[in-house]
Amino acid sequence: MGKLVYLRNVVTLQLDQGTCCGCAMCTAVCPRGVFEMSGKRARIADRDSCIECGACARNCPEGAVSVQVGVGCASAVINSALGRTSACCCSVDQYQTSGKSSAGNGGCC
Amino acid sequence: MNYKVDPGLYALGHPDADSPVFISANFKMSFDHLRTSLNDGRSGWILVLDTDGINVWCAAGKGTFGTEELAKRIESSGLAGVVKHRTVIVPQLGAPGVSAREVQKRSGFKVVYGPVRAADLPDFLDAGMKAAPGMRIKTFETGERMSLVPVEIVHAVKNLVWVLPFVILLSGFSGRGAFLSHALQFGSVSVIGLLTAIAAGCVITPMLLPWLPGRAFSLKGVWPGIVCAALFLFVRDVLWGLHPAGALETFAWVLVIPAVSAYLAMNFTGCSTFTSLSGVKKEMKWAVPAQIAAVALGAVLWVTSIFV
Numbered sequence: 001m002g003k004l005v006y007l008r009n010v011v012t013l014q015l016d017q018g019t020c021c022g023c024a025m026c027t028a029v030c031p032r033g034v035f036e037m038s039g040k041r042a043r044i045a046d047r048d049s050c051i052e053c054g055a056c057a058r059n060c061p062e063g064a065v066s067v068q069v070g071v072g073c074a075s076a077v078i079n080s081a082l083g084r085t086s087a088c089c090c091s092v093d094q095y096q097t098s099g100k101s102s103a104g105n106g107g108c109c
Numbered sequence: 110m111n112y113k114v115d116p117g118l119y120a121l122g123h124p125d126a127d128s129p130v131f132i133s134a135n136f137k138m139s140f141d142h143l144r145t146s147l148n149d150g151r152s153g154w155i156l157v158l159d160t161d162g163i164n165v166w167c168a169a170g171k172g173t174f175g176t177e178e179l180a181k182r183i184e185s186s187g188l189a190g191v192v193k194h195r196t197v198i199v200p201q202l203g204a205p206g207v208s209a210r211e212v213q214k215r216s217g218f219k220v221v222y223g224p225v226r227a228a229d230l231p232d233f234l235d236a237g238m239k240a241a242p243g244m245r246i247k248t249f250e251t252g253e254r255m256s257l258v259p260v261e262i263v264h265a266v267k268n269l270v271w272v273l274p275f276v277i278l279l280s281g282f283s284g285r286g287a288f289l290s291h292a293l294q295f296g297s298v299s300v301i302g303l304l305t306a307i308a309a310g311c312v313i314t315p316m317l318l319p320w321l322p323g324r325a326f327s328l329k330g331v332w333p334g335i336v337c338a339a340l341f342l343f344v345r346d347v348l349w350g351l352h353p354a355g356a357l358e359t360f361a362w363v364l365v366i367p368a369v370s371a372y373l374a375m376n377f378t379g380c381s382t383f384t385s386l387s388g389v390k391k392e393m394k395w396a397v398p399a400q401i402a403a404v405a406l407g408a409v410l411w412v413t414s415i416f417v
Binding site: 003005006008012027028029030031033049052053055069073074076077 | 205207209222242247249319375384386392
């Protein structure tokens, strides 16, 4: 079975190849195989596979990668829209503030 | 039930000052996956972070499995006095919360990202802490998808319970004769119609996800919904001996079952491993209004079919 890919041309991932130092950290942390090394620089090989988890941006020592981090979860979007922040599972805001999570009651999501 | 493990440093087997250090979350399943995968006679240290009992990936997204907690826990556990080396193995799915560089700066420990699956750890270690390409990719195979089905059904049925009294009450008015027998007969058939929608959205869609046409999950959910609506309408007359569904009721089910299925399929985005927030927001912009319109129109048609 091929790789599962979501919508085309929608993710916010950006790579500034000019500031890339070639450490290949992004290729190590990406769980979707979005990056590959081309010579001494990283390159976005499969942009539509990006899930905006932010692992690459957080681990790039040069700040060459940027992405608006979030979780691709419709329930989280609905929870946020309805102002439900105490629900078992996630809301979009929780991820953006990255502060203390609300009382966790198990491995939801 | 409590699925939390106490945060802190644990010994696996008979570790010494040269043994590897594995980082985990204090969700029991995360911890147990790690332990079992290293069960082939290996020794090591497991440093459990306080993630509020949430698994590594979700906690990394929330930031509780993160740089701050890892650096603090390395210090409070006295890890530097326990091992001679200065390397910790962090699960790759923890990377959204952990900045390897920042951790090294603050704790002196180098972060090496292990494979996505704990089961690949033995091979990863034997290869000198090098991940084979496949170890870096999060998959979403049929078994992984189906394991999520029960909790999806429970969520959906919980929401359905709110609708039940209305469906059964209104069903009582269908046809002439005893209110109660209509409420029970027509009502239970209608409830089965709604359960069919849940089966389409929560079971069939996840099962056939890679092969259903369309990229948006809402669209993927429509196809099983249409098939299930047709099946339901066919079986309805044969199995329960009701008078055949009129045009209004038929239209109602053809609208409601695919729409509910599409909604449930859309909510499966959060369970999946390949959706982005930008994509989900884009999908919801057209899908949610369409779902609401279809369900509302379907409900009006269904109620009308009872009273005309």
